[in-house]
Amino acid sequence: MKKTLTLSVLALAASLGTSAAMAQTLNVVCSNEQAWCDLMAQNFEIETGIDVAVVRKSTGETLAQIRAEAGNPKVDVWWGGTGDPHLIAAAEDLTQPSGVDVSGQLGWSQNMTEMSGGKAVGVHVGLLGVIYNTEVLAEKGLEPPACWRDLAKPEYVGEIQVANPNSSGTAYTELATLVQLFGEDEGFKLLAEIGKNVNQYTKSGSAPGKATARGENTIAIGFMHDMVNLKKQGFPVEIVAPCEGTGYEVGAVSIIAGTPNLDAAKKWVEYVISAPAQSAGLEVGVFNTPSNPDAAKDPDAPDPASVKLIDYDFETYGASDTRARLLERWTAEVKDAGGVIEE
Amino acid sequence: MRRTALTWVVVGLVGWALLPWYLVSGGFWRFDWILHLAGDSRSALGWALGGRGWLWLPALGFAGAALTLALARTQLGAARALVASGAGGLALLIGEANLVGTRFGLFEGENPGLGAGALVTAAALLFITTTGISGLGKGRGDAFVTGLVGAIVALVATFVFYPLAFILVRAFELKGGAGFGIGEFFPRFFSSSVWGIGCLTGRGYCGPALNSLLLGLSTAAGTTFMGLMFALIFTRTAFPAKKFLRVLTVLPIITPPFVIGLALILLFGRSGTITEFFAWAFDWEKTRWLYGFKGVWLAQMLSFTPIAFLVLIGVVEGVSPSMEEASQTLDAGRWQTFRYVSFPLMRPGIANAFLLGFIESLADFGNPLVLGGNFNVLSTEIYFAIVGTIADPAKAAILSITLLTFTLSAFLAQRFWVGKKNYATVTGKADSGRHAALNAGLRWTAYLVALPWAAFTLVLYALIVFGSFVKLWGYDHTFTLEHYIRGFKIVVRNGIHFTGAAWDSYFTTLAISGLAAPLTAAVGLATAYLLVRQKFAGKQAFEFSTMLSFAIPGTVIGVAYIMAFNFPPIELTGTGLILIVVFIFRNMPVGVRGGIAAMSQLDASLDEASITLGANSATTLRRVILPLMGPAILAALTYSFVRAITSVSxxxxxxxxxxxxxxxxxxxxxxxxxxGIAIAYATVLIVTMLVVILAMQLLIGRRTLRRADRVEAH
Structure with a gap:
């Protein structure tokens, strides 16, 4: 009996020693880079005196978590990451309107807010682009690509890596961009042609860029702010904004429905769209474009003004049924059509 | 029986009448709740008097038990009445906690997450029941044995079955939110996108089910073989640098998974050092062979060989030299002795190592993610069914069931192969301690297989450490301490301040793993003890149920835990406790498997001798069995500590x-x-874990099976 007793006492000790987070703390899930998450939380605490606890999770993980927690949320605010999951959360009523004034923000930020019924406020924009490894390209004696259509050239066979849109939001943005740019049938034809050159459909959206930086691959598609980051770290890469024009993602901030800390959550939303808060991104190297027109921007960040942008239709291409239809078509016409996929 | 039952009635009443019934903010151990005993931290008694009448219900169990103890005259009558009142009280408690004011609520009422009082009350009611059961003559009439079975069944039910039910039921969800039904389950379960065999017929690609199965079998076979070779070198040869080799063999399990993948890419990737060398020296074409089955298999071999080794070393060591001597006396050669005597006695170890390797490979998520390329396995498919562009929990649940089917099959195959033979070789009888040496062929095979592997591991780790001290691993190899400073800066000014970015998570991780490890080992070994030494109804099902949480990918467990434990009656999300619990129940199977393998070698006559001499089973476990279980305890502790630190999904x-x-x-x-900072952090973790493991080894020490362990001269 003694052993059982000791066991249960031990279990008891462990079980209760560490329970329950404190109240009156703002719990933020952040889907941006860790350093940016930490810095924003720190500045917010200094400015407002509100205690913040921040944890970094990817957008997919966050969405899965707030779905499972719906009705009794343990998270107050979700900041950063691509806008699509924020829009899905808004459509499923997992988030609530913040009522924060966005009239001072750039147009795309206001659009995002309007589209989601005030539930998701646009905070940054990131452009889609192409990256190549200069060393590998030179070694193979290939010309650098300049347009989307170039990627379908037969000499790039086995040299291109992209993510799988079934698992990666980045790749879905790319799919939706090409469909909007060339029309649906033409877009899929191009995707299938590019597909013949693809060596790997990775799971994660940022993986192809990283593989390219390390010389594991030659050309990849992804978000330009990630690419600038790789280039600044010293990898031999160049970044291309495709000549036909390109698509983009709008990152957002949302307040979780049913949060007990609504006031503090609103303050967080107000704070992260303010110019001083967004300007702080310079200190940690944030390379996407902030939503506040007065915020300072990193000189190395790609400038949306200098790139040809398509008029990305988030309403249509963010909707679940369009998504499901396009992805099914992609699997059938692009992935299953094969190419030089290495198994 | 009566004294034990009385103790539990008293303990339970204290829990019910004095301790705070619901969760207290700030945690139990800060004892702030004492100040609010009349307010929010009231006990069940307090709340019951204050209008929450349903809280009287659990106390009925204690009333029944107390009446029984006072009135019952026959032993059997008392036992029956105890079982009835204990189980009745427990059922009432579970009933009110689930049905009043919760999401399954039938009745209105305020009923938040349960706390310390409820825990003590529930435990007391459970043990009153099991004490009664022992009085009925079950478990050889031993209240300790029935109590232990009851406790483990209750824990597994609460922390494995209850959460998993939430996610597995979604496999039967109909499309478009049309409720549940069996109609779409079978077509989806047997769909060709899961089971496709395109890669075998040369057209297209294989489904994740087949990929996982092939990978699992290859990894399990490979790691078991490699683990056995290392174990043989340690116990059956006179290899000089055993200590160093031992450290090398455990290194890979103390590594966060992606680190091995990254190191492999830097060696064997298209631009890897070794690839570049061969391209330069022999003009070989640089390829991406690493991405796919081969790369994942290699990484899994590195990651999981240590587990096979940890299970096997204890078993190989335990094979009695007397048997080998007897064989040699009967004129058998060294090979014959190994083949027909030693090896068959190692079967439980080999079977358990294989089973663990198979399950680990199926559930592994990090390696396929980094190196998988287009090679899809179930674990990654499940992850992206949950977090991908389109969330499909039904798909995740169906794939999890596929995965469980594999695990169950492997488990049954393992049972069949080990069979009902007796593997006890640690009998307490004196032996010479002189293990038979290996024949030259086997010895050289072991050396030739294991030593290059060890060297490979060494190179990989040297690379990782190197990577943490250079600016940009693979490109800019200027020496720098920058990564360490960013992660682990300490400012000494007006005291010591841990200002580095990594300190917070570092301390949390150590605290949580440190708490989880001994609990995991205790639960695991206690289960093993029950499985090997005790007989009770439903033992097979019990054994399999303890493996469930291990076999299911972490992603599924994670989501299941949120679904189950985010709402009363058990509300744990956002606390450190939920992490401890998930670690205990995910990692305990290793304690169970290792414990079973080691314990089946201990002759039951040792227990019997102890019991004949008047010890009860608790004392026997503590004084006889545990001291002989050193390696198994060490393996369980090491593994659970390390897994708590390195698990991701x-x-x-x-x-x-x-x-x-x-x-x-x-x-x-x-x-x-x-x-840079990721690898620096990983390096710090590796060093930390290594220090802890070595300290544990010193602390637990070697078991003394015989006067001396040695190997006969070659």
Whole structure:
């Protein structure tokens, strides 16, 4: 009996020693880079005196978590990451309107807010682009690509890596961009042609860029702010904004429905769209474009003004049924059509 | 029986009448609740008097038990009445906690998450029941044995079955939210996108089910073989540098998974050092062969060989020299002795190592993610069914069931192969301690297989450490301490301040793993003890149920835990406790498997001798069995500690801002391409774990099976 007793006492000790987070703390899930998450939380605490606890999770993980927690949320605010999951959360009523004034923000930020019924406020924009490894390209004696259509050239066979849109939001943005740019049938034809050159459909959206930086691959598609980051770290890469024009993602901030800390959550939303808060991104190297027109921007960040942008239709291409239809078509016409996929 | 039952009635009443019934804010151990005993921290008695009448219900169990103890005259009558009142009270408690004021609520009422009082009350009611059961003559009439079975069944039910039910039921969800039904389950379960065999017929690609199965079998076979070779070198040869080799063999399990993948890419990737060398020296074409089955298999071999080794070393050591001597006396050669005597006696170890390797490979998520390329396995498919562009929990649930089917088959095959033979070789009888040496062929095979592997591991780790001290691993090899400073800066001014970015998660990780490890080992070994030494109804099912949480990918467990434990009656999300619990129940199977393998070697006559001499089974366990279980305890402790530090997939959903874990920090940095700080952090973790493991080894020490262990001269 003694052993059982000791066991249960031990279990008891462990079980209760560490329970329950404190109240009156703002719990933020952040889907941006860790350093940016930490810095924003720190500045917010200094400015407002509100205690913040921040944890970094990817957008997919966050969405899965707030779905499972719906009705009794343990998270107050979700900041950063691509806008699509924020829009899905808004459509499923997992988030609530913040009522924060966005009239001072750039147009795309206001659009995002309007589209989601005030539930998701646009905070940054990131452009889609192409990256190549200069060393590998030179070694193979290939010309650098300049347009989307170039990627379908037969000499790039086995040299291109992209993510799988079934698992990666980045790749879905790319799919939706090409469909909007060339029309649906033409877009899929191009995707299938590019597909013949693809060596790997990775799971994660940022993986192809990283593989390219390390010389594991030659050309990849992804978000330009990630690419600038790789280039600044010293990898031999160049970044291309495709000549036909390109698509983009709008990152957002949302307040979780049913949060007990609504006031503090609103303050967080107000704070992260303010110019001083967004300007702080310079200190940690944030390379996407902030939503506040007065915020300072990193000189190395790609400038949306200098790139040809398509008029990305988030309403249509963010909707679940369009998504499901396009992805099914992609699997059938692009992935299953094969190419030089290495198994 | 009566004294034990009385003790539990008293303990239970204290829990019910004095301790706070619901969760208290700030945690039990801060004892703030004492100040609010009349307010929010009231006990069940307090709340019951204050209008929550349903809280009287659990106390009926104690009333029944107390009446029984006072009135019952026959032993059998008392036992029956105890079972009835204990079980009745427990059922009432579970009933009121689930049905009043919760999401399954039938009745209105305020009923938040349960706390310390409820825990003590429930435990007391459970043990009153099991004490009664022992009085009925079950478990040889031993209240300790029935109590232990009851406790483990209750824990597994609460922390494995209850959460998993939430996710597995979704496999039967109909499309478009049309409720549940069996109609779509079978077509989806047997769909060709899961079971496709395109890669075998040369057209297209294989489904994840087949990929996982092939990978699992190859990894299990490979790791078991490699683990056995290492174990043989340690116990059956006179290899000079055993200590050093031992450290090398455990290194890979103390490594966050992506680190091995990254190191492999830097060696064997298209631009890897070794690839470049061969391209330069022999003009070989640089390829991406690493991405796919081969790369994942290689990484899994590195990651899981140590587990096979840890299970096997104890078993190989335990094979009695007397048997080998007898064989040699009967004129058998060294090979014959190994083949017909030693090897068959190692069967439980080999079977358990194979089973663990298979399950680990199926559930592994990090390696396929980094190196999988287009090679899809079930674990990654499940992850992306949950977090991908389109969330499909039904698909995740169906794939999890596929995975469980494999595990169950492997488990049954293992049972069949080990059979009902007796493997006891640690009998307490004196032997010479002189193990038979291996014949030359086997010895050289072991050396030739294991030593290059060890050298390979060494190179890999040297590379990792190197990577943490250079600016940009693979490109800019200027020496720098920058990564360490960013992660682990300490400012000494007006006291010591841990200002580095990594400190927070580092301390949390150590605290949580440190708490989880002994609990995991205790639960695991106690289960093993029951399985090997005790007989009770439903033992097979019980054994399999303890493996469930291990076999299911962490992602599924993580989401299941949120679904189950985010709402009363058990509300744990956002606390450190949920992390401890998930670690205990995910990692306990290793304690169970290792414990079973080691314990089946201990002759039951040792227990019997102890019991004949008047000890009860608790004392026997403590004084006789545990001391002989040194390696198994060490393996269980090591493994659970290390796994708590290095696991990724389950943790990612359960970490919160207050309780962040090292791996989730590292994964975040890797995702952002900051390899330097990630690898520096990984290196610090590796060193920490190594120190802890070596300290544990010193602390637990070697078991003394015989006067001396040695190997006969070659």
């Amino acid at each position: 389950a943790v990612i959903f359960l970490v919160s801002a207050r309780h962040n874990m090292a791996t989730s920090f590292i994964v975040g940095r890797v995702e952002n391409g900051e390899y």
